[in-house]
Amino acid sequence: MKINGMRPSEKNKRGNIVTARIVPLLLLGIIGYSSYVVTKKICLDYLIHPQPSLFVRHQTGTAIAILTIYYLLLLIALTCLTRLIQTVTTNPGLVPRGAQYFIEKERTRQQNSSRPSHKEEALEHESTEGYTPRRLRQKHDSGYPAQNFWHKDIFICGWDGRPPFCSTCYNYKPDRAHHCSELGRCVLKMDHFCPWVGGIVSETSFKYFIQFTFWAALFCLHTLVFVSYYFAQRRQRESGGFFNVHWILVLIFAGLFFIFSAGMCGSSLQFAFLNSSTIENFTRKTKVWYLAVYVPKTVMDGYQSSGRSNWRLISYPRPASEQFELLEQNGARLSDGERTMTTSQGVEPSAPQAAYDPQRSQFPPHPAIAREGMSSSTEQQQGAASSLSSTPTAVPSQQEARTFVILETPPGANPFDIGPLGNFKEVMGYTVFDWLFPLRASPLVDHIDPRSMYRMGPVVDRLIRQAGISDPTNPSEGTDRAWYPDTNRKPESEMEDGNENEKDKEGNKSRTGRHKRKSKRRRRRSTATHEEEEEDIRTTGDGEQAESR
Template sequence: MTFESTKAASRWVTRVIPVILAVAVGYATYVTVARVCVVRGDPLSFVLTLIVLLLVDFLIHDRQQNGSAVAVLVLYFLFMFLMVATYLRTIITINTDPGLVPLGPLAVSRRSNDGNDKSHRGDDLEGQPYFVTPDSNPDSPGLELFYTKDVFICETDGRPKWCSECCNWKPDRAHHSSELNRCVLRMDHYCPWAGGMVGENYPTAFKFFVQFTTYTACYCGIVLGAAGSTLKKQMSSGNGVDGFLVGALGLGGFFSLFTFMMTITSLRYVLLNMTNVDLLGSRTKVYQLAVRIPRGSEGTDSYHVINYPLERPGSSYSANQRNNNNNGTRARVNTPSMGHEARDALAIRTFAILRTEAGENPWDLGYWENWKEVMGTNIIDWLFPIRRSPCVKHDQTESFYRMGKIVDEVRARHGIAPDSADGPDGLEMR
């Protein structure tokens, strides 16, 4: 199943770019093999040279620098192979695993009835999304994914962020994409060069994307160096200017600069553990964190608290739980005759609503840990597009994505110990 943009222009650009890249690579291969490493630049010589290369028998015509030609050919085809492999891996990952947040039941119903992906009322251009305000149901589907964590991003009232288009709660680092009209986990951007949305596949597809831009920059560097060196020798010997070499220099120079800048930018994202969206306004951005604290704790002058599951209006359970929280009492786990209300009270979790300082990144683990989160833990992962990024496993329960020391610093500012979630009696649930 593929996930295309809702915009026709983006879809066509996405389909055309791979053709342009294939033509550019084919042209560069012809110039490098037939014009740089082989003096006879006719198409037949080019085809014959490729066949000989496959037989590992390099035939270099009219040139005594056989060693240099062989080195150029080996490096050229090595980086071309790595470039193509990482590009294909990137495209496949992005188009088969975009990391979309599931639609809420209301959005599913609306879109099914409308027969399309529009989420606004009718044809009213000024109409608001169907459900601008969050779902007020205390048992709203999806809430349990948040309060079973120890830390999650929230609004001022302590509830998670809500997407009015998808009618669902947005996990940490998820954003709504106008290209797909869906919320995307850890959304970065829609990339026509990579063939789609860079999202929850972001760590994995982005790992492959970093490898792709790096190998492409090296590949273009080989083309640029080989074509430039050969053109210089031709001009020095008075043989005139080869138009094919000039064209290769132009293509190589453009794509070398483009892919080099993309590589530097991508590596910066990796080392900071941020996405393109995270960096927008990052110097002034403030995050609100729901941080789990001992059950029944009360708010202070610097923060307020919220209990999950949310109270059901009018229930005797919610009234009893409020009294228990206010009195600081806890039900006993080992009481055989425990009633349902007392038993269920043990599942209550209390969260303090804390704020980061402007510019603080809760997911910054340090350069080395950030690198391993995306690129992997060993050199095989770094060089080859084989395994997925470690951070897409979601195998830890503390938060949706690993958080760094900033969270402990925020706790400390409010007098909350890092290990205080379990409470003194150890009754909090994991």
């Protein structure tokens, strides 16, 4: 394959991939060279065994302290880097491709093999795939079941209630997922493509990226401080001035990498506290999020009987026939045989009530998940996908239709924001040990909660209350477990009642305190009286015994 035949965007993509393979090796080389200079040129040749002409006393203790701190910080930084590179290369958080992707790929391969003269056309198709390591191409195609988004009680969607659809991977994008052009794949909570760590930084590696940049910044700062100090000391003591290439190169490397790593650590920590990412930050202050929120049947019955019509509703699963339109809109070429096969596999879900027919909804088509009449192989594939999700709670049954109301946030409101400390813990873990060392994976990778893929914040609670999604006959269904991401969070009504009775509780506490103090005084007085009576009895008894004698 000739690079000259590539388009400019393809050259940049290939260049990024090659850079991501070379830069980590270059980084390790710089670390090795700097360690040699610090150990040999500075600590051994200048601090421990200085030349007699320098008139410098031995500083063995200082050298040992410098080397101990230096290699301790280096060890922690390299541990974080190793864990980061290992995660980036083996578990980058790829979303499985849809089945239509492999159909289109095979069709294009057959067409190109029958027309060998069209090399540019073959190259153009191949360029859309990006670079995915061979060992990950099949492994991650059986990973997170993106098509089961409607099994969650809340998911991110568009205005029409449909999640974003990737025209390259032919599959839905899960919440906060984005397509990476360098990999040619959709990535869960993609942050950025970083050649310094060899690949994509996503939800699986964002924690390790923060830890690596933090420890790397401390390591570079330590190196920069003591090398600068002794470099200035030698220039003052030596009459002809001091100039050493090794010392100067270490100063340059330490200064540049400190600025780079500290800046990356600071920006990444900002995103962690805001529960955002590099991509989401571009529109963080203006973005409007659309959320599909599951409506229980009892709530839906009450909504229909009330005669209201202010909800925008959609039902899942969508009819199988709607799959064609969406796939064709995204470039798929469907044959008549594929249309017949897909139609025979799908069944239309029953409407929740006659007042609302999901088949006559105003929303655009949605790909459907095959239901009755599916082949045994399809059943096995869905069973495998269900087992991979490892959700401990029950998922919707095959025939169950779920109705969702579509809500939208105000511009700039983040539905995932649960407070700075909560956001930080969702990325880094729940203990200080997890914050500092890369031993446990980030809590972000846990998607087993049946309510939502990621934990939702107060913005979603407020939208649900404003929409009036609550069951008057069963308040617990619409306010406690069904909606709030935090199961320990109380419903708003209970919180308001608590606020109204706060003064009464304080008054009760004060009265209780006074009562306890009075009781203690009474007990002390009764105890003292009892002791006096016993003393009198003993005294009287002694007197009587003396008189009898």
